[in-house]
Amino acid sequence: MSGGSDGAFGRFRDVHQEFSRPHREPLVAIASVSFDLKAGTLMTLLGPSGCGKTTFLRIAGGLIRATSGIVEINGAEVTEPQPDFGIAFQQSNLMPWRSVLKNVLFPMEIRREGGRAAHERATELLAVVGLQGFETAYPAQLSGGMQQRVALCRALIHRPKLLLMDEPFGALDELTRMEMQDLLLGMRAKTRATVLLVTHSISEAVYLSDVVVVFSQRPAVIADYIEVPLPYPRKPEMRYCAEFTALEHRAGRALGITR
Amino acid sequence: MKWRALGRAIYPLIGVAVMVLLWQAYTQVFAVSRIVLPSPLDIIVASVARYDLLLRETWPTFLESVYGFGLAVAIGIPLAVCVANSRILNLTLYPILVATQSVPKVAIAPIILVWFGLGMESKLAIAFLVAFFPIVVDTATGLQSTPSGLIELARSLRASPVQVFAKVQFPAALPFIFSGAKVAVTLAVIGAVIGEFVGSVSGLGNLLLTANSQLDSALAWAALVWLSILGILLFGAVALAQRLLMPWAELGHG
Numbered sequence: 001m002s003g004g005s006d007g008a009f010g011r012f013r014d015v016h017q018e019f020s021r022p023h024r025e026p027l028v029a030i031a032s033v034s035f036d037l038k039a040g041t042l043m044t045l046l047g048p049s050g051c052g053k054t055t056f057l058r059i060a061g062g063l064i065r066a067t068s069g070i071v072e073i074n075g076a077e078v079t080e081p082q083p084d085f086g087i088a089f090q091q092s093n094l095m096p097w098r099s100v101l102k103n104v105l106f107p108m109e110i111r112r113e114g115g116r117a118a119h120e121r122a123t124e125l126l127a128v129v130g131l132q133g134f135e136t137a138y139p140a141q142l143s144g145g146m147q148q149r150v151a152l153c154r155a156l157i158h159r160p161k162l163l164l165m166d167e168p169f170g171a172l173d174e175l176t177r178m179e180m181q182d183l184l185l186g187m188r189a190k191t192r193a194t195v196l197l198v199t200h201s202i203s204e205a206v207y208l209s210d211v212v213v214v215f216s217q218r219p220a221v222i223a224d225y226i227e228v229p230l231p232y233p234r235k236p237e238m239r240y241c242a243e244f245t246a247l248e249h250r251a252g253r254a255l256g257i258t259r
Numbered sequence: 260m261k262w263r264a265l266g267r268a269i270y271p272l273i274g275v276a277v278m279v280l281l282w283q284a285y286t287q288v289f290a291v292s293r294i295v296l297p298s299p300l301d302i303i304v305a306s307v308a309r310y311d312l313l314l315r316e317t318w319p320t321f322l323e324s325v326y327g328f329g330l331a332v333a334i335g336i337p338l339a340v341c342v343a344n345s346r347i348l349n350l351t352l353y354p355i356l357v358a359t360q361s362v363p364k365v366a367i368a369p370i371i372l373v374w375f376g377l378g379m380e381s382k383l384a385i386a387f388l389v390a391f392f393p394i395v396v397d398t399a400t401g402l403q404s405t406p407s408g409l410i411e412l413a414r415s416l417r418a419s420p421v422q423v424f425a426k427v428q429f430p431a432a433l434p435f436i437f438s439g440a441k442v443a444v445t446l447a448v449i450g451a452v453i454g455e456f457v458g459s460v461s462g463l464g465n466l467l468l469t470a471n472s473q474l475d476s477a478l479a480w481a482a483l484v485w486l487s488i489l490g491i492l493l494f495g496a497v498a499l500a501q502r503l504l505m506p507w508a509e510l511g512h513g
Contacts, residue, residue, distance in 0.1 A: 063415060080417070087415045093408040096507050097430045109426070110416045138507040 009194050010037030010060070010162070015069035017055055029055045031219035032069070042188060042195040044205040046251060047215030047223075053198045054166055056220070060196055061087055061164045073162060083111070086160030086193070090167040092147040094139040094154075100126065101135040104153045111158065118157065125153040128190070129183060145176035149183065156191060163188075165197040169204070178236065181207055185234055202255070206247045207234055214254040224254030297477040305477035306484060312466070313485050320462040321489060323379055323451035327386020328444050328493070335391050335443075336436065339398035344424075360392045364450060368457040382454030382462070389450035390443035394436070401435025402428055434508060437501040444497050448490045463489070 017030040029052040037043055045053040059066045060073070062081040071078045081087075086107075094103045101122055108118040126132060129149040139147055148168060155163060168184075169177040181204060188195055199205050205212045206228060214224040228247060230238055238244050252258035279299045285291065286298035293301055306313065341348045342356075368385055375381035405428045413423045455464025463482045470478035502509065 061415060063411065081415045083417065085415070087412070089408060089412070091408050093406070093412050095409065095427070095430065097433070097505065106412075106426075107416050110413070110418045110422055140507060 008036035009039035009074060010196070011070065011072040012037070012060070013070035015056065015059060015066045015071060017052065017059065017064075018067045028219040030066075031221045033215075033220060033222055034069075035213055035222065035225065037073075037194060037196060038210075039194055040192055041210040042185075042197065042208055043211045043213060044209040045196070045198045045213050045215060046202065046205040046255070047200065047220065048217055048255060049200055051215045051218050052220035053200075053215050056215075057164055057166050057196065057198045061085055082162075083158075084161040086155035086158065086163045088148075088151050088155040088163070088165045088168045090170045092139070092144075092151040094147055094150055096139055099136050099138060100131065100142070100150050103139065103150055104157055106154060107158050113158075122153065122157055125156060126150075128187065129153055143176075145172055145180060148172060148180060152180075152184065152187065156187060156193070159191065160193055163191075163193045163195045165195065167198055167200070170199070177204070182234075182236070184208065185232065189233065202248050202251045203239060205251060206230075206244060207239060212247075212251055214251055217256075223256075224250065226250055226254070294474050294476050297480050301477040302480045302484060305481040309478060309481065313463070313481060316461060316463050316466040316482070317485055317489060319379065319382075320448070320451050320455065320464065320486070323382035323454065323462065324386050324444070324447040324489070324493060326379075326383045327388075327450055328390045328440075328447040330383070330387045331390035331394050331443055331447065332440065334387075335394035336398050339395045339402060340424075342395070343399045343402035356392065356395060359388075364389050365453055365457075368453050371454070372458045377458050377460055381457075382451045382459065385454040386447040386450035389453075390447040393439045393442040393446065395439075397435045397439025397442075398432060401432030404435070405431045433505055437497065437505070440497050441494055441501075444493045445490050448486065448493060452486065 013034045015030060015033045016028075018026040018028050020026045033056060045056060047053040055064070058064045059071055060078065062078045062085070065079060073082065074084070076082075095106070098106065101119075104122040104126060105114050105118055108114040108122075123132075123135065126135060129152060131146060131149055131153075134142065134146070139150070142150070148171075152168070155165075165184075169180045172180060184195075185208065197208065199208075206226075209228050212224075212226040212228060213222055214226065215221075216223040226247060230243065230247075249258060283299050286296060291298075297305070338352070342352055343349070364385060367388075368381075371384050371388075372381045375384055409427050409431065410423065413427050418426070451462065452464035452467075455462040456468060459465045463486050467479050467482040467486075470476070470482060
């Protein structure tokens with residue numbers, strides 16, 4: 001079954017998250033967040049650091065359970081990580097003892113599907129991100145951007161329906177970051193995966209997304225829900241057009257940075 | 260780069276050569292008695308002239324050390340796995356481990372001799388006892404310091420606890436395990452010699468005592484040199500195993 005009752009791929013209703021603290025009242029990370037995630041869209045959670053957006057992504061990914069609220073993806077309530085999810089973190093989290101190829105194959109190995117087909121797909125994915133010839137290299141021999149590309153291949157190797165990304169390019173320099181954004185858009189166009197991405201970069205959010213969900217300061221509520229009408233494929237030149245700037249401005253206002 | 264590599268080989272050699280020359284000069288200039296302090300030349304002569312005896316006595320010490328070390332690895336690593344993954348076992352076993360470690364091994368060597376006799380078993384037991392602790396502690400530390408990002412990644416992929424251990428936790432602990440093993444293997448040689456000192460009929464430790472009692476200082480020193488060579492070779496073997504099993508550790512960019 002694909003999609004919920006109203007056709008949404010993901011449904012979040014009144015998601016609320018508290019963390020208990022010793023000798024103090026619980027910390028409310030997320031006050032109440034509700035939105036729908038349409039199949040095949042790239043949705044960005046934009047917010048100031050510490051606002052609960054990463055917590056929200058972890059809830060969506062089933063790594064933690066929300067204190068209350070409804071989290072449904074692909075028609076099923078999410079209580080634990082799902083087999084058709086792919087996750088990429090801010091740190092590439094590559095295993096230094098595994099070659100590039102073996103790192104990409106790791107999810108397939110865990111699923112006991114690390115056969116020839118998986119091998120071929122991993123080689124293919126690595127070629128798409130421009131890492132052909134690096135299959136036998138170790139992560140320590142790669143630059144930060146290359147490591148993040150390997151991590152992206154690893155997140156996509158099992159053809160996930162939902163790709164969850166937590167500031168995946170946050171640790172990269174500006175130029176590499178822009179390169180990776182185009183790469184991600186290209187990969188998404190190929191795989192048609194639904195993407196939920198967390199960032200604190202306004203321009204990254206606008207450039208990548210169909211929809212930008214702006215989170216407020218903690219405890220998080222939705223400060224703005226911005227649909228980005230710019231067509232795909234996105235071109236780097238679009239970053240300088242008036243419409244793009246207007247959208248950035250709107251996001252900035254929602255964050256309380258600009259007026 | 261090439262000069263740096265060359266320097267890494269040359270400077271230690273220069274250091275050793277200078278020390279040996281000073282030693283030689285000292286014994287000659289002050290005409291030191293051979294019984295008090297044999298010159299490096301005396302020791303080299305003794306090492307070469309009596310090499311069959313030295314080689315014969317090295318073998319039991321080598322076996323005692325290697326068996327003791329092997330046993331320490333075979334028991335220490337599984338025990339560390341238990342201690343690292345179970346809070347109850349950690350609380351139960353750790354105090355006992357620390358307590359056994361704080362007992363001086365030299366002090367319990369006579370007791371062990373009573374239990375296991377004059378043969379190899381008692382030396383092996385002492386070598387095991389001294390090598391055991393660094394392996395358990397370093398392995399347990401390694402298993403407990405798996406990067407949380409890797410654990411989270413495995414969890415997001417719904418890896419089973421066995422998979423998490425075999426594919427993430429254990430390989431991530433390998434550098435710790437090897438650093439413990441390097442300490443342990445040199446300690447194992449010391450343990451074997453302690454055992455031989457307390458009571459034995461063979462081995463380099465035994466030879467050292469015998470030569471000493473016969474005032475054959477050159478031979479005693481030669482035994483000492485052979486002992487340290489044995490320790491260095493065993494250390495080198497573990498370091499080599501590490502390089503072969505963890506080729507990635509040598510890498511880095513630039």
